[in-house]
Amino acid sequence: MEHVDARAVLFDRDGTLVEDVPYNGDPLAVRPMEGAVAAVAAARAHGLAVGVVSNQSGVGRGLLTRDQLTAVNARVDEIFGAFDTWQICPHTPDDGCHCRKPEPGLVLAACAELGALPEETVVVGDIGGDVEAAERAGARSVLVPTPATRAEEVWRADNVADDLPTAMRLVLS
Template sequence: MSATGTLRPVEPRRKAIFLDRDGTLIVERNYLSDPAAVELERGVVAGLTALQRAGWLLVMITNQSGIARGFFSEAQARRVNEEVLDQLAAQGVVLQGIYMCPHGPADECDCRKPAPGMLIAAAETFAIDLAQSVVIGDKRSDVEAAISVGALGVLVLTGHGCHDRAWAIEHGYPITETIATAARLLDPPSVDAHPQQ
């Protein structure tokens, strides 16, 4: 094989924190469609500020089956996402990307967590090293999405986290009270020795 042209140094792939929305970034409200009801979860600003400072890329990944169920429109869901973005930005926290699955549990898609579609799409867009990345969420599906791409899954006990706590303990996955305590777990930021590998 031969090649011509100017050789350029390969850009190192980045590590990212993938964050669930409802029950993780914001207080869980069943099928939330009103931006006015968005409230950041406890520990979110402190935790994400620390992770951002440590060099992690922050990306939101959210299942929104309420769209498929007809509870609200995709436009309404996007407005809620924008409100989350705005509230975090007001505190100096920047989400680099937002990925949303609008499908229901019965739909055949590759993006609804625990399927890895949103993680893979973000990795391609932002040159993310999934093996050195972390998924933080309040459900088993978040941790399983992490496992499917070789990332670290961390269960937070906000939102629905308590329901899947026993499962996470049984399988040896990290459990933290909030995103702030998750940030302390990842400082120094290394996921070289996580239990699912």
């Protein structure tokens, strides 16, 4: 990863910070990905602001309520410590919003809230939409593939890490 001093790291939620449970409305179903808690702690220990940028179309689809989403996100905060910003897109892919990844809206809103320029920000996620949202916003990215990540998303990404601790080493190096 080309070196630029990062001021903020934005994490995708499902499949990156926590195990992906489709349209999860149950805080008891929240399980951190291996190494995720340590990775977020490492970012904080290096003085970086940390945030979450997450598409949650289950709200727009009527599959979970905003209260359920809030409860799940509160559980994530309990596990990891409170994030400095939460940017959530509740829209469906057909809504045509500017926040839903791969659009840059969530990343730009997080940067604005954190007082970090996009070029001082790294987005860490598990799919191409996370990488593309970072690129469109002018931020850097690290892809941490899961079984859900498509092969073309991996070869297209500039920075790929096997796991979140490795991703944080890339960010902090």
